[in-house]
Amino acid sequence: xxxxxxxxxxxxxxxxxxxxxxxxxxxxxxxxxxxxxxxxxxxxxxxxxxxxxxxxxxxxxxxxxxxxxxxxxxxxxxxxxxxxxxxxxxxxxxxxxxxxxxxxxxxxxxxxxxxxxxxxxxxxxxxxxxxxxxxxxxxxxxxxxxxxxxxxxxxxxxxxxxxxxxxxxxxxxxxxxxxxxxxxxxxxxxxx
Amino acid sequence: xxxxxxxxxxxxxxxxxxxxxxxxxxxxxxxxxxxxxxxxxxxxxxxxxxxxxxxxxxxxxxxxxxxxxxxxxxxxxxxxxxxxxxxxxxxxx
Numbered sequence: 001x002x003x004x005x006x007x008x009x010x011x012x013x014x015x016x017x018x019x020x021x022x023x024x025x026x027x028x029x030x031x032x033x034x035x036x037x038x039x040x041x042x043x044x045x046x047x048x049x050x051x052x053x054x055x056x057x058x059x060x061x062x063x064x065x066x067x068x069x070x071x072x073x074x075x076x077x078x079x080x081x082x083x084x085x086x087x088x089x090x091x092x093x094x095x096x097x098x099x100x101x102x103x104x105x106x107x108x109x110x111x112x113x114x115x116x117x118x119x120x121x122x123x124x125x126x127x128x129x130x131x132x133x134x135x136x137x138x139x140x141x142x143x144x145x146x147x148x149x150x151x152x153x154x155x156x157x158x159x160x161x162x163x164x165x166x167x168x169x170x171x172x173x174x175x176x177x178x179x180x181x182x183x184x185x186x187x188x189x190x191x192x
Numbered sequence: 193x194x195x196x197x198x199x200x201x202x203x204x205x206x207x208x209x210x211x212x213x214x215x216x217x218x219x220x221x222x223x224x225x226x227x228x229x230x231x232x233x234x235x236x237x238x239x240x241x242x243x244x245x246x247x248x249x250x251x252x253x254x255x256x257x258x259x260x261x262x263x264x265x266x267x268x269x270x271x272x273x274x275x276x277x278x279x280x281x282x283x284x285x
Contacts, residue, residue, distance in 0.1 A: 076260035076261075080260055136239050140242060143249075146250065154209070166221075166249060166252070169256065176263065
């Protein structure tokens with residue numbers, strides 16, 4: 001875990017010192033209110049500034065633009081994900097998983113791209129009463145493959161991670177959209 | 193999923209996973225997904241919530257991919273035009 005900490009620290013040491021000390025979450029612990037408020041403007045501003053910093057590094061590294069331009073999209077995506085995970089301050093499992101293995105994720109993604117079958121609609125019984133229904137299990141397995149680092153998680157923890165992950169992704173989309181519009185607005189103004 | 197019971201037995205704390213807990217989490221998840229937000233929880237089954245969650249996450253991933261592609265294009269094209277490059281450099285550098 002210490003190596004993870006050093007990675008997180010290198011990108012956002014100031015924010016870590018400024019924010020509250022981290023609270024540990026035990027497995028099976030319910031409803032911890034210490035998760036990041038992804039909807040607040042502050043969080044988006046923090047994420048945007050960190051993303052700009054990270055993209056700065058990417059830009060500098062690629063300043064003589066590489067002949068194969070297809071890679072930069074992926075680099076930007078990985079950078080954005082890593083900055084997102086860093087903003088999560090390592091409290092959630094998916095953020096730790098992203099920070100732990102940025103290299104393996106994309107290779108695994110491309111190898112394990114399966115075609116998901118459409119829902120057959122077999123189990124029409126109310127699945128909330130018996131949570132070991134195979135239909136719900138299958139869907140839960142799908143979900144665990146989508147959220148990074150959650151393959152061996154128990155069902156309620158998986159749901160918790162999924163809710164946090166969705167809020168984080170929404171914030172990521174908002175921040176990147178704003179940044180893209182800002183940059184595109186700059187280019188269109190100059191061209192006009 | 194079968195490891196759930198053994199984990200609660202191994203840990204010292206009695207962490208039973210109740211149905212109420214699960215329905216609570218499912219309803220919280222349901223509130224996040226825009227397609228299911230209008231419906232009542234008693235009409236939406238957990239499997240549908242999970243299915244829509246998977247679809248929603250896939251959509252969000254696709255959006256982030258598109259955005260990052262656009263961003264990379266914008267960043268790659270900054271060197272061509274000096275006026276744009278000045279603006280962008282003032283923002284990012």
